[in-house]
Amino acid sequence: MDEWVIWIILAVVLGVAEIFTLTAALGLLGAAALLTAATAALGLPIPLQLLVFSLASVAGLIVVRPIAMRHIRQPQLRRFGVEALIGKPAYVVSEITGREGRVRIEGEEWSARAYDETLVIPTGATVDVIEIEGATALVYPRE
Known part of the structure; x- marks a missing residue:
């Protein structure tokens, strides 16, 4: 051969x-x-x-x-969809508990609940979006 x-x-x-x-x-x-x-x-x-x-x-x-x-191995440059909302500030529209509430994130109103279920976040507070679960934002108050 x-x-x-x-x-x-x-x-x-x-x-x-x-x-x-x-x-x-x-x-x-x-x-x-x-x-x-x-x-x-x-x-x-x-x-x-x-x-x-x-x-x-x-x-x-x-x-x-x-x-x-x-x-x-190029890193993803931008996050899209609901992933882009994580870490964003949100305005509390109605009081948030561990079970329910509403926030406004970048002009859109979302159902929300407190990341820590023992917290009660009053209307008008500013919170950070920690996670998105379905159509519900899990939020934590800013300090």
Whole structure:
């Protein structure tokens, strides 16, 4: 069997393994194997093929992989929906207890209850939204 065929088989095996791991390391090693297959097809001897594979692997893992991982693991820039309301201030429209109440959050009126069930928060107070449970805001008074 020709050497370049072995390098192609190795590249395919590494590529398939990358699909299951998603680490970007095995895919880069597969790309190095493809590059080495091209050098083997040109007729370079095995020691030079191993050198090409080693250099391409090291370059991929040291240079390309960190860049790829930065792009893969980008943090979510903004929160949307009810998650965006958590941490926002709210105005108490009707007295809040551990069971019921109403608040106005960014112009919208929400049902609310106290995060600490022993608290009673009077009308007109300012509270912070701690959590959203369904259509009810769990709030805690500002100090």
